[in-house]
Amino acid sequence: MGLQRWAAKMDVANNSPKTISERLRIVRSAARDTGLADCLLTADAMTQWLRLLRNPESRATYYQALRAWSIFLVREGYRDDDPTLRVPRPKVPAAAPRSLPDDSVRRALAGAVLETQAKILLAGLAGLRAAEIARVDGKDFRQMDGMVEVVGKGGVRDYVPVAPGLADLVDLMPRRGPWFPSPLNSRGPVTPNSVSSGVSRAFARAGVEGTAHRLRHWFATTMLAEGVDVRVVQELLRHRSLNTTARYTGVTLQRRTDAIATLPPLGPTRASRSGCDSSFPDGPARAGSADTTTYVTEVRAQR
Secondary structure (H helix, E strand, C coil), rough: CCHHHHHHHHCCCCCCHHHHHHHHHHHHHHHHCCCCCCCCCCCCHHHHHHHHCHHHHHHHHHHHHHHHHHHHHHCCCCCCCHHHHHHHCCCCCCCCCCCCHHHHHHHHHHHHHHHHHHHHHHHHHHHHCCHHHCEHHHHHHHHCCCCCEECCHHHEEEEECCCCHHHHHCCCCCCEHHHHECCCCCEECCCCEEEEEEEEHHHCCCCCCHHHHHHHHHHHHHHHHCCCCCHHHHHHHCCHHHHHHHHCCCCCCCHHHHCCCCCCCCCCCCCCCCCCCCCCCCCCCCCCCCHHHHHHHHHHCCC
């Protein structure tokens, strides 16, 4: 009864069906594995159960579900205490952006049929998630000139500017109805998993690794590398928090190398083994001087 009521509350709060079903699954799994009723889970039982999860991201996700469930139980009067207050909050290591080389994107596009090309372009040129791509309808491009309407997480609607390459695609796709109709119901869209698998297969056929979500990373990192303000990228990705966008701001290896190259030319000197600087009457040799160069050459020859 409690879980059903919680599901109804989450539905009213506009949580996605996927979020609701996943949270229910996690709570049921915790109750089954610990041998306790779902509304009687203890802090110790939760802690030991979470320890069994090796993946840090999974552990954090499961903790959040148990936390939401415990808060609901307290608010609704099912129990007086919140056991998750005594459960350590799992830390998630900062994830590096998993972008793609430009050439990999072009190769995947070149070998794909039009429908798959559309999925790749929606992810790469509009930053859409797989679930958002699955729901794209021809009319989404007719609501506002030069924009595509996107129904994101929680049913939130937003508009993303249409890139030139995407504008060319619009002329080739249906003006009305789903762009990617389900084979089981032509009036309804395909599943997000269908989008993800189709894009992954396109990359595999091109001989490179790639996914729909990595195209979203490519969308963000490409703009950031070109100097686009992170707040603008946040809006285009439709992130609530700037912290979420910040993980896409990875610095490329070339930019790191260029940064190191700006440092002044320093090098080792003929320092005394006693730790004093008396080896040179006029003080330590300046880095890059003839004395320093000779010293470095001598040291290397002795090795």
